[in-house]
Amino acid sequence: MIDDEALVRQLFQTNPEQGCSWLFRRYHAPLCNHALRFVYTREVAEDIVGEVFCNFWTERAFERITTSYRAYLFKAVRNRAYNYLRWEFARRGDELDTAGSFPDGASAALKDTDPTSPADALQFDELYATINQTIADLPPQCRRVFLMSRFEQKPYRDIADELGISVKAVEANVSRALTTLRRVLKNGFLAFLFFLSMY
Template structure:
């Protein structure tokens, strides 16, 4: 049986008439799919949106309100479903971008840690090769963060000796770590 009046068609759908539902689907499907496409710019998504709208209408047919026209109900439903899909896609895209950044940062952090560990091992090796007094003064200056005068007082030596020993230590360290200069620069630029 064919229904000509959209309101009568909607009443029949609400009553569970499968023929009325099928007629509604055939009558509006193509126009609704084109309408959905204007939002989502993808045929598959447009088809899915329209199918979802019709599925929801059938599943909730007993809750349908007979306010307005059937056509406006369908277009409003497709509009809302399209916006919902667009929001969902934006959330997925945002999450994917976030996840990608997190993975890249984790890889950078891990690479940074490996490089830092390697550099630290070479620095410790170079420090261990310094003459004893030179090594002591270097460690007090760089690790304990003492000023030259404090080091001189603690070791009971002149400040000039501290300056000379620090100069010697830095010169030896530069020579021993010259091949790691690009690594040092890389670690501090990342």
């Protein structure tokens, strides 16, 4: 019985377009779920995966792959998710943008190149885990408001209307979440911002 890698390699040898189409159908959903581990919102995850497949085809990356196609795609999605997070942290700093759409120019910040050395990636993963745990430990409403603002990029007014609270309450919850993150991360957050500024 032929395995996925052998099948897709045969497809690329005879018809690269069919090979790309097969990879998209086979891995789109798993790759979106993988990206969601990092970026919190399905819209952004789908954009990241779409960018990976677009570059995979337009730059003919399939001609240069020496590992498995699956491994390449998962690594490319992970790297783009890292770069998206770096772009978001650098763009926002301590301020939360209240725009309600996927940021213009984000695609330009998403590159296929490996953004970190193994040591840097480990440090990033540890900090990412700390951020995740800190957010998870917030009071439920504070966490919901923060995620809606920070990761879903919803305006304060939309959050207030959806949750049935005042805009002032939204502002207070976002401020509380940021204060908690600053306190927990301290120098780690500053080190992360410094790390972002290097790229």
